[in-house]
Amino acid sequence: xxxxxxxxxxxxxxxxxxxxxxxxxxxxxxxxxxxxxxxxxxxxxxxxxxxxxxxxxxxxxxxxxxxxxxxxxxxxxxxxxxxxxxxxxxxxxxxxxxxxxxxxxxxxxxxxxxxxxxxxxxxxxxxxxxxxxxxxxxxxxxxxxxxxxxxxxxxxxxxxxxxxxxxxxxxxxxxxxxxxxxxxxxxxxxxxxxxxxxxxxxxxxxxxxxxxxxxxxxxxxxxxxxxxxxxxxxxxxxxxxxxx
Numbered sequence: 288x289x290x291x292x293x294x295x296x297x298x299x300x301x302x303x304x305x306x307x308x309x310x311x312x313x314x315x316x317x318x319x320x321x322x323x324x325x326x327x328x329x330x331x332x333x334x335x336x337x338x339x340x341x342x343x344x345x346x347x348x349x350x351x352x353x354x355x356x357x358x359x360x361x362x363x364x365x366x367x368x369x370x371x372x373x374x375x376x377x378x379x380x381x382x383x384x385x386x387x388x389x390x391x392x393x394x395x396x397x398x399x400x401x402x403x404x405x406x407x408x409x410x411x412x413x414x415x416x417x418x419x420x421x422x423x424x425x426x427x428x429x430x431x432x433x434x435x436x437x438x439x440x441x442x443x444x445x446x447x448x449x450x451x452x453x454x455x456x457x458x459x460x461x462x463x464x465x466x467x468x469x470x471x472x473x474x475x476x477x478x479x480x481x482x483x484x485x486x487x488x489x490x491x492x493x494x495x496x497x498x499x500x501x502x503x504x505x506x507x508x509x510x511x512x513x514x515x516x517x518x519x520x521x522x523x524x525x526x527x528x529x530x531x
Contacts, residue, residue: 327351378420378506380529385415385449385458388425392432392447403441403486411449417456418528423502430495431460431522437485438520439464454528463519472514476500 330347333339339347389409393400400407417424435445439462450457464486467475475496503510508526 326354378529379422380418381421383417383419383421383424385411385417385456386413388428388458389447391425392428395429396432396436399436403436403439405436405439405441406444408444408446409448410446412451415449415451415456417458417526418530419506419526420529423506424526427499427502427506427524428458428460430499434495435460435462435464435520435522438462438466440486456526456528457523458526459521459523461519461521466516466518466520467514468516472512475512 330339330344330351334341334344386409389407393407396407399405432445432447439445443463446459446461448457448459448461450459500510503524503526506526508524511523511525512520513523514520
Protein backbone atom coordinates (compact mmCIF):
# COMPACT_ATOMS: atom_id res chain seq x y z
CA UNK A 288 0.00 0.00 0.00
CA UNK A 289 2.81 2.42 0.92
CA UNK A 290 4.58 1.66 -2.36
CA UNK A 291 1.42 2.52 -4.31
CA UNK A 292 1.04 5.79 -2.40
CA UNK A 293 4.69 6.72 -3.01
CA UNK A 294 4.35 5.89 -6.71
CA UNK A 295 1.19 8.00 -6.94
CA UNK A 296 2.89 10.91 -5.18
CA UNK A 297 5.81 10.72 -7.63
CA UNK A 298 3.38 10.76 -10.57
CA UNK A 299 1.58 13.79 -9.12
CA UNK A 300 4.89 15.56 -8.60
CA UNK A 301 5.99 14.83 -12.18
CA UNK A 302 2.66 16.12 -13.53
CA UNK A 303 2.92 19.30 -11.45
CA UNK A 304 6.46 19.89 -12.71
CA UNK A 305 5.35 19.27 -16.29
CA UNK A 306 2.44 21.71 -15.99
CA UNK A 307 4.72 24.33 -14.42
CA UNK A 308 7.27 23.83 -17.19
CA UNK A 309 4.66 24.19 -19.96
CA UNK A 310 3.13 27.30 -18.39
CA UNK A 311 6.55 28.90 -18.03
CA UNK A 312 7.48 28.01 -21.60
CA UNK A 313 4.28 29.58 -22.96
CA UNK A 314 4.95 32.71 -20.90
CA UNK A 315 8.51 33.05 -22.23
CA UNK A 316 7.45 32.49 -25.85
CA UNK A 317 4.63 35.01 -25.55
CA UNK A 318 6.72 37.68 -23.85
CA UNK A 319 9.86 37.34 -25.99
CA UNK A 320 7.98 37.24 -29.31
CA UNK A 321 5.84 40.24 -28.39
CA UNK A 322 8.90 42.18 -27.22
CA UNK A 323 11.00 41.43 -30.30
CA UNK A 324 8.36 42.08 -32.97
CA UNK A 325 7.03 45.09 -31.06
CA UNK A 326 10.49 46.69 -30.91
CA UNK A 327 11.23 45.90 -34.53
CA UNK A 328 7.87 47.34 -35.66
CA UNK A 329 8.41 50.48 -33.57
CA UNK A 330 11.85 50.95 -35.10
CA UNK A 331 10.56 50.70 -38.68
CA UNK A 332 7.62 53.02 -38.01
CA UNK A 333 9.90 55.53 -36.25
CA UNK A 334 12.08 55.63 -39.37
CA UNK A 335 9.06 55.95 -41.69
CA UNK A 336 7.58 58.78 -39.59
CA UNK A 337 11.01 60.46 -39.41
CA UNK A 338 11.04 60.28 -35.62
CA UNK A 339 14.57 58.92 -35.96
CA UNK A 340 17.07 59.47 -38.76
CA UNK A 341 18.72 56.68 -40.75
CA UNK A 342 21.95 57.06 -38.82
CA UNK A 343 20.18 56.32 -35.51
CA UNK A 344 18.24 53.49 -37.15
CA UNK A 345 21.43 51.70 -38.15
CA UNK A 346 22.94 52.30 -34.72
CA UNK A 347 20.04 50.36 -33.19
CA UNK A 348 20.34 47.38 -35.56
CA UNK A 349 23.03 45.54 -33.49
CA UNK A 350 20.59 45.46 -30.55
CA UNK A 351 17.82 44.18 -32.85
CA UNK A 352 20.21 41.47 -34.07
CA UNK A 353 21.02 40.45 -30.47
CA UNK A 354 17.33 40.24 -29.59
CA UNK A 355 16.60 38.24 -32.74
CA UNK A 356 19.39 35.76 -31.91
CA UNK A 357 18.02 35.37 -28.38
CA UNK A 358 14.49 34.73 -29.66
CA UNK A 359 15.76 32.27 -32.25
CA UNK A 360 17.42 30.32 -29.43
CA UNK A 361 14.09 30.26 -27.56
CA UNK A 362 12.33 28.86 -30.63
CA UNK A 363 15.05 26.24 -31.19
CA UNK A 364 14.91 25.14 -27.55
CA UNK A 365 11.11 24.98 -27.66
CA UNK A 366 11.18 22.96 -30.90
CA UNK A 367 13.56 20.43 -29.34
CA UNK A 368 11.23 20.05 -26.37
CA UNK A 369 8.12 19.76 -28.58
CA UNK A 370 9.66 16.73 -30.31
CA UNK A 371 9.30 14.87 -27.01
CA UNK A 372 5.60 15.74 -26.83
CA UNK A 373 4.41 14.20 -30.10
CA UNK A 374 2.41 11.06 -29.42
CA UNK A 375 3.85 8.67 -26.87
CA UNK A 376 7.51 9.62 -26.76
CA UNK A 377 9.78 6.67 -26.07
CA UNK A 378 13.49 6.47 -25.34
CA UNK A 379 15.45 5.08 -28.30
CA UNK A 380 18.57 3.55 -26.73
CA UNK A 381 21.76 3.78 -28.75
CA UNK A 382 25.37 2.96 -27.91
CA UNK A 383 27.23 6.28 -27.83
CA UNK A 384 31.00 6.64 -27.45
CA UNK A 385 31.63 9.50 -25.03
CA UNK A 386 34.78 10.59 -26.88
CA UNK A 387 32.65 11.00 -30.03
CA UNK A 388 30.44 13.44 -28.12
CA UNK A 389 33.54 15.39 -27.14
CA UNK A 390 34.74 15.64 -30.74
CA UNK A 391 31.23 16.54 -31.95
CA UNK A 392 30.98 19.57 -29.69
CA UNK A 393 34.62 20.50 -30.18
CA UNK A 394 33.90 20.78 -33.90
CA UNK A 395 30.47 22.39 -33.53
CA UNK A 396 31.77 25.17 -31.28
CA UNK A 397 35.20 25.57 -32.87
CA UNK A 398 34.51 29.17 -33.91
CA UNK A 399 33.19 30.27 -30.51
CA UNK A 400 36.05 28.52 -28.73
CA UNK A 401 38.54 30.30 -30.96
CA UNK A 402 36.83 33.68 -30.47
CA UNK A 403 37.32 33.41 -26.71
CA UNK A 404 40.63 31.56 -26.91
CA UNK A 405 39.16 28.71 -24.86
CA UNK A 406 40.76 25.26 -24.78
CA UNK A 407 38.42 22.22 -24.57
CA UNK A 408 39.75 19.09 -22.85
CA UNK A 409 38.47 15.54 -22.33
CA UNK A 410 39.05 13.63 -19.08
CA UNK A 411 38.12 9.98 -18.78
CA UNK A 412 38.20 6.69 -20.65
CA UNK A 413 38.44 7.21 -24.42
CA UNK A 414 36.68 3.84 -24.90
CA UNK A 415 33.79 4.56 -22.52
CA UNK A 416 30.27 4.47 -23.89
CA UNK A 417 26.74 5.22 -22.77
CA UNK A 418 23.51 3.56 -23.89
CA UNK A 419 20.76 6.18 -23.93
CA UNK A 420 18.69 8.35 -26.27
CA UNK A 421 21.05 10.23 -28.59
CA UNK A 422 18.61 13.05 -29.36
CA UNK A 423 18.02 13.83 -25.69
CA UNK A 424 21.66 13.49 -24.65
CA UNK A 425 23.06 15.66 -27.45
CA UNK A 426 20.48 18.37 -26.75
CA UNK A 427 21.30 18.34 -23.04
CA UNK A 428 25.07 18.53 -23.56
CA UNK A 429 24.66 21.16 -26.27
CA UNK A 430 22.86 23.51 -23.86
CA UNK A 431 25.31 22.84 -21.03
CA UNK A 432 28.37 23.33 -23.23
CA UNK A 433 26.90 26.47 -24.83
CA UNK A 434 26.44 27.95 -21.34
CA UNK A 435 29.97 26.98 -20.36
CA UNK A 436 31.38 28.95 -23.30
CA UNK A 437 28.99 31.85 -22.77
CA UNK A 438 29.98 32.37 -19.14
CA UNK A 439 33.70 31.63 -19.52
CA UNK A 440 36.28 34.39 -19.58
CA UNK A 441 38.61 34.51 -22.61
CA UNK A 442 41.68 32.30 -22.27
CA UNK A 443 40.15 29.85 -19.79
CA UNK A 444 39.67 26.09 -20.14
CA UNK A 445 36.56 23.92 -20.27
CA UNK A 446 36.66 20.23 -19.30
CA UNK A 447 34.35 17.44 -20.40
CA UNK A 448 34.72 14.52 -17.98
CA UNK A 449 33.40 10.96 -17.96
CA UNK A 450 33.29 8.53 -15.02
CA UNK A 451 31.57 5.13 -15.15
CA UNK A 452 30.46 3.40 -11.96
CA UNK A 453 28.56 0.16 -12.47
CA UNK A 454 25.53 0.81 -14.69
CA UNK A 455 25.72 4.58 -14.19
CA UNK A 456 27.75 7.07 -16.20
CA UNK A 457 28.63 10.53 -14.96
CA UNK A 458 29.24 13.20 -17.58
CA UNK A 459 30.29 16.64 -16.39
CA UNK A 460 31.16 19.96 -18.01
CA UNK A 461 33.34 22.26 -15.93
CA UNK A 462 34.22 25.87 -16.65
CA UNK A 463 36.11 28.51 -14.69
CA UNK A 464 34.02 31.53 -15.62
CA UNK A 465 31.49 33.84 -13.99
CA UNK A 466 29.83 31.23 -11.79
CA UNK A 467 26.78 31.91 -9.61
CA UNK A 468 26.13 32.80 -6.00
CA UNK A 469 24.03 30.54 -3.76
CA UNK A 470 20.84 32.56 -4.26
CA UNK A 471 21.02 32.36 -8.05
CA UNK A 472 21.95 28.68 -7.94
CA UNK A 473 18.94 27.83 -5.74
CA UNK A 474 16.54 29.23 -8.37
CA UNK A 475 18.33 27.98 -11.48
CA UNK A 476 15.49 25.66 -12.57
CA UNK A 477 12.65 28.09 -11.80
CA UNK A 478 11.14 30.78 -14.00
CA UNK A 479 11.93 33.41 -11.39
CA UNK A 480 15.69 33.12 -11.70
CA UNK A 481 17.69 36.07 -13.07
CA UNK A 482 18.97 35.93 -16.66
CA UNK A 483 22.67 36.73 -16.93
CA UNK A 484 24.67 38.06 -19.83
CA UNK A 485 27.72 36.12 -20.96
CA UNK A 486 31.26 37.42 -20.61
CA UNK A 487 31.10 38.81 -24.16
CA UNK A 488 27.61 40.28 -23.68
CA UNK A 489 25.78 37.17 -24.96
CA UNK A 490 22.12 37.14 -23.95
CA UNK A 491 20.44 34.09 -22.45
CA UNK A 492 16.76 33.21 -22.62
CA UNK A 493 16.36 31.60 -19.21
CA UNK A 494 15.08 28.40 -20.75
CA UNK A 495 17.98 26.07 -21.59
CA UNK A 496 18.60 24.55 -18.13
CA UNK A 497 14.87 23.99 -17.61
CA UNK A 498 14.78 21.91 -20.79
CA UNK A 499 17.98 20.17 -19.69
CA UNK A 500 16.34 19.07 -16.44
CA UNK A 501 13.25 17.91 -18.34
CA UNK A 502 15.33 15.86 -20.80
CA UNK A 503 17.53 14.37 -18.06
CA UNK A 504 14.36 13.19 -16.31
CA UNK A 505 13.22 11.52 -19.55
CA UNK A 506 16.55 9.65 -19.57
CA UNK A 507 15.83 8.53 -15.96
CA UNK A 508 18.87 10.44 -14.75
CA UNK A 509 19.77 13.23 -12.36
CA UNK A 510 21.55 16.54 -12.72
CA UNK A 511 23.75 18.32 -10.19
CA UNK A 512 25.17 21.85 -10.47
CA UNK A 513 28.02 23.18 -8.34
CA UNK A 514 28.90 26.83 -8.82
CA UNK A 515 30.83 29.57 -7.12
CA UNK A 516 30.70 33.23 -8.11
CA UNK A 517 33.77 34.31 -10.11
CA UNK A 518 35.20 30.76 -9.89
CA UNK A 519 33.12 28.77 -12.32
CA UNK A 520 30.46 26.10 -12.68
CA UNK A 521 30.40 22.32 -12.96
CA UNK A 522 27.28 20.63 -14.34
CA UNK A 523 27.16 16.87 -13.80
CA UNK A 524 24.76 14.35 -15.33
CA UNK A 525 24.21 10.95 -13.73
CA UNK A 526 22.69 8.67 -16.34
CA UNK A 527 21.82 4.95 -16.35
CA UNK A 528 22.60 2.66 -19.24
CA UNK A 529 19.48 1.39 -21.04
CA UNK A 530 19.15 -1.95 -22.76
CA UNK A 531 19.59 -1.60 -26.52
